[in-house]
Amino acid sequence: MLQSAQIARRQSEIRQQLAELAAKDSPGDDETRQMDELDREYRSNESRYRAALVAEDDERREAGAELETRTGSEWSTLVGQFEVRQAALHLDEGRALDGATAEVVQELRSAGGYRGIPIPYEALELRAGETVASGTPDPVTTRPIIDRLFPESVAGAMGARMVNVPSGQQEYPVTTSNVSAGWASSETGDVAGPTAYATTDRSLKPNQTLGIQMQLTRRTMKQAAGIEEAVRRDMRGAIMQEMDKAVFQGSGGSGEPLGVVAGASTYGITETAIDATASWSAFRAAVTRFLTANAAGSPGGVRVLIRPEVWDTMDAVIFDDGSGITEYDRLVGTVGSVNLTSNGLAAPVGSPVESNALLTTTAGGQSPIFVATWGAVDMIRDPYSDAASGGLRLTGLVTMDVSVSRTAQLEVLTGLQ
Template identity: 70%
Template structure:
């Protein structure tokens, strides 16, 4: 118990005792001395109480911070105990879920409807300390599965914000009104009339579902053992990350895909500028200047750049001064930090034409608002299908995820085309 609380309780007891003694018309000498002692103790406790509040102020702040972060920390720890192995056994053998995995699945089912077993997004993360079975005794020993190569995600590196929506749609109101300032021209003159405060809603809707299907043969199920669970999780994670990263920038807006930031630039109100020249710092500098003139960026270091690896290759080989070895790439990273530059063959279309031309994307974060949002709904829905491959004893697993992409303010992004 805190000292301040103990002192408060003692003060309450003293006041109660004093009230009983003060009510007597002729208190005895012992009662009078008792009142004097309690009065001294009461005054001393007031000083101790103020000192205790000062000493406990820091403890209260620490406790407040702990309460604010405790729920997120407990949820993260709970997700760390989710076992994909139990999901695989439940789908394959009908085994009942137990422990933390059963608790998580039950909570996810209460939040939304799933045909199969809901798998939280956190369960797809590659966790530190995980091991893979070295194989099972067999005439042929199967070693750990070597994964496919997937491109690294660039959506987060370009400032995009990943948000998870339990259900329904989400809208972000963006101010579109133009308020101008004016001066009073004369002593009795008026300033400009007020302008309406107008906003435009940028919706995120669960209209786009991404599906991944995995076919597991009977031999794989019998031979790989626990290594299969790890491999399926990693492969699902990589395939989903690759496709979500691609459509975030190159989504066509048709055939079930959301509108990507680059492919749907005109619909989002994003400026598209044709460079039609060799990649150089001057071409990117002009775009950065436009950002700064639009109050979207305060300096080149606030800008993020997405390019193809071929553009880096061309710029690093374009020498400005052969004597010093200075290249166009050196000039670029001198102004835009290397940590703000992302190179991806997945988020940008391959170069075409002669000379080969590609696109580039510039983004910036303004007032804490990310340049674009990538939303996911609920959890990954993992569905078991034992019938399609029943003749061969195989099993099909389908993972479904719903997502959408939107841009809050087009002025925070710019697409450069014709970068040679």
């Protein structure tokens, strides 16, 4: 019990005893002496009570700060020990979850509703080593499983900000007004008038759901080599591939979010038609537009996203015959980063064959693109499709959305031949 609570209880007992003694018409010498002693103790306890409250308040503050720090670190530790294998076995055989995996699942379920087993996105990261129990008999040496080939995510490389929303929707107010400044034309003249502070709300809504299906045979579930890491990598790669495609090419219909390049006109992003062979001068002009609009402080703050075919064309054209520097070398040597993708941008079409490119920049610490995910991956079992063979069919549901911040931080180049 807290010291303050003990003192408060004793004070209540003293008041009760004093009330009984004070009710007597003619108290004796012993009773008078007892009242004096109780009165002195009561006054002494008042000082002790105030001191105990001060000390306990400091202890509470220290404990609260420790709890806040410990909560974040403990969650990271638990997620680091999360085993996707346990989730799969729970859905397949009904095996009980234990350890860190059980704690993470319980915590996620308390924060939101899931039909199956919730899997945190952090658990899909690539890990070194295996999380398979040691000592498991394995009579046949099984080589590491070869993963499917997925492109590395380019959304993050282009400055997209990943946001995880527990529930509901989120809005990001982005400043769109310009502050006016001007000199007084005379001693009594007025300076420039005020400009209204205006913002535009960029909303992220949980209206799009991505599904990832995985099929595990009975033999796969029983073998002891590499399943945990293979499942994690395969899920991560599938989500990454579709997320990159949706961020840039999403149609905005048929359940897809509206992508940055495909929905440039809807977002109000500047689209510049090049309609000529891809060259450094076309990208240089776009970088100049960023600089004049104060969207970038230097060419090094601009990121570029192109198709491999555009790289092939630019790298084959010599910019300076004497030095052997190509058009692509000039681009790479000037801008902040050049990212190649065959998944984030549509394949070249037309005659002559033409492609698009995207340029982004981060202005004032504000990311050009928002990519939101809700909660965790909801892992659901299909008990019927593979029941005859004893296999396990899993479906992972991911809710996500895409939006942009300031349109001045993005530009699309079209007609790169």
